[in-house]
Amino acid sequence: MIKTFTYKAFGLNIKSDFEIPELLVSDGVPDIEIKIGKTPQKLDKVINKGVMYQAAKNEFLLEVNNIAKYFVANGNKINVEPFKKEIDKEVRLFLLGSAFGALFIQRGLLPIHGSAVKFGKSATIFTGVSGVGKSSIAAYFVSQAFQVLADDISVVNHNLEVVPGFPKMKLWNDILQKLKIEDQSLEQIRPDMMKFQLPVNENYFNKPLPLKNIIIINTKNSPGFEFEELTGIKKFNAVKINTYRHRFVQGLDKQQDHFQVLNKLLPETRVYKVARPQSPLLLNEFGDFLLKKLNLDG
Numbered sequence: 001m002i003k004t005f006t007y008k009a010f011g012l013n014i015k016s017d018f019e020i021p022e023l024l025v026s027d028g029v030p031d032i033e034i035k036i037g038k039t040p041q042k043l044d045k046v047i048n049k050g051v052m053y054q055a056a057k058n059e060f061l062l063e064v065n066n067i068a069k070y071f072v073a074n075g076n077k078i079n080v081e082p083f084k085k086e087i088d089k090e091v092r093l094f095l096l097g098s099a100f101g102a103l104f105i106q107r108g109l110l111p112i113h114g115s116a117v118k119f120g121k122s123a124t125i126f127t128g129v130s131g132v133g134k135s136s137i138a139a140y141f142v143s144q145a146f147q148v149l150a151d152d153i154s155v156v157n158h159n160l161e162v163v164p165g166f167p168k169m170k171l172w173n174d175i176l177q178k179l180k181i182e183d184q185s186l187e188q189i190r191p192d193m194m195k196f197q198l199p200v201n202e203n204y205f206n207k208p209l210p211l212k213n214i215i216i217i218n219t220k221n222s223p224g225f226e227f228e229e230l231t232g233i234k235k236f237n238a239v240k241i242n243t244y245r246h247r248f249v250q251g252l253d254k255q256q257d258h259f260q261v262l263n264k265l266l267p268e269t270r271v272y273k274v275a276r277p278q279s280p281l282l283l284n285e286f287g288d289f290l291l292k293k294l295n296l297d298g
Contacts, residue, residue: 006030010104010155011163011208018080018087022096022197023166024206032076032103034095039071039081048251053098055251060102067091070099075106090190096166101153101245108257109155110265111244112214115169116154116162118147118205119296122212123162125154127242132217133281136175137290139198140283143179147205153244160265162211167204168197178283213294214239214271219278225289226275235271236262 007014008026015030043054043061054061060072068091071079078099082091104111114127115138126134135151142148150165157163173194176183186196216238220226230238239262243249249258272294276286290296 009164009166010100010109010150010153011157020092020096022092022168032078034078034080036087037079037081039069039079046251047253048247050247053248053251055102055248057253058106060099060106060248060252062094062098062102064094067094070095072099072102072106075103075108078103089187093189097152098245102248102252104153104155105245105248105252105254105258108254108261109157110258110261112154112156112239113152113242113244114154114214115151116149116165116211117141118149118209119212121209123149123154123209124213124215124296125162125211126215126217127154128217132219133276133286134217135169135171136178136281136283137217137286139169139171139175139179140287142169142200142203144287145203147203148200149205149209156211156261156265157208158261159208160211160268161208163208164204164206167199167201167206169200170195171198172196175281178281211265211269213296214242214269215290215294216242216271216273218273218275220275221278223277225277225286225293227293228273230271230273235266238271238273239266 005016005019006027007023009023012031013028014032016034017036043056043059045056046054048055052063058074062070066083068083069081101111112125112127114125114134116123116125117138126137128134138148149162151169155163170189173183183196189195
C-alpha cells in the first residue's frame with residue numbers, strides 16, 4: 001500500500017502522495033488530492049496561455065523547465081510529474097506557488113499576492129509588486145511579536161476571512177540581516193537564490209480572521225512615507241490587479257467568480273496605497289508609520 005500524507009493549509013484538507021514538510025500535518029476528509037503522475041501534453045480548448053502555462057475552463061497546466069509539470073483540475077486535484085528523481089524543495093516551491101494559485105482561483109477563492117498579519121481581532125494583508133517589501137514588513141511585525149497567517153499568498157475564503165497558510169516565510173538574506181536573524185541554519189528556497197525559508201511557528205496564527213485592511217505598498221524616490229485610502233473603481237482595480245496570478249483568472253474562465261468575490265469583499269475592507277522610500281528600507285520607521293497612521297492594532 002502506498003503511503004500518503006495529510007495536511008491542512010489555506011482552510012483545506014490536503015491528501016498527498018508525497019511529503020510536503022512546509023505544511024502542517026492534519027487529518028480529515030481531503031478537499032484536495034495531490035498525486036505523482038502523468039500530466040497532459042497540452043490542454044484542449046485553451047483560453048489563455050503564457051510561456052510556462054496553459055489555462056482552460058477547470059484545467060491548468062504548468063511546466064517549469066528541469067523542475068516539474070503540474071496539472072490542476074476542478075479545484076480539487078493536482079498531478080505532479082517531476083523531471084527530477086525525487087520531489088525536492090524546488091518541485092514543492094512551484095506546487096505551493098503557481099499550482100496552488102490556480103487551484104484557489106478554480107475554487108472561487110480570492111488569493112492575494114501578499115502577506116497577512118494579525119492585528120487585534122482581524123487581519124491585514126500587505127500586497128504590491130514583487131520585491132516591494134511585502135514579506136519584509138510582515139517579518140518586521142513578526143519580530144515585534146505580532147502573528148502572521150500567511151506569506152506570499154494570502155487567501156480570502158467565502159466568509160471574507162483570511163485563512164491561515166503555513167508557518168514559514170520566504171525572506172532575502174539582507175532582510176534577515178536587518179532583523180538580526182542568522183541564516184546559516186535556514187534552508188535556501190532554490191540553490192541559485194539567496195532567499196531563505198524562515199519558520200515562524202511561535203508567531204503563526206492558525207485560525208481564520210476577518211480581513212480589515214489591504215495595504216498596497218509602492219516605492220518612491222523621496223524621503224518620508226505617504227498614504228492614500230482608495231475608494232470606488234480605484235479600490236476595485238487595485239485589489240483586482242494584486243490578485244495572486246491574476247493572469248490565470250481569464251484563462252480559467254473565472255472572471256465572474258472573481259468579480260463577485262471582490263464585490264462582496266470590498267465594502268467590508270479598507271484599502272490603502274502606501275508609498276515608502278525606495279532606499280534605504282527603513283523597517284522600524286515604516287512599521288511605526290503603519291501602526292500609527294492606519295491604526296492597524298486598534
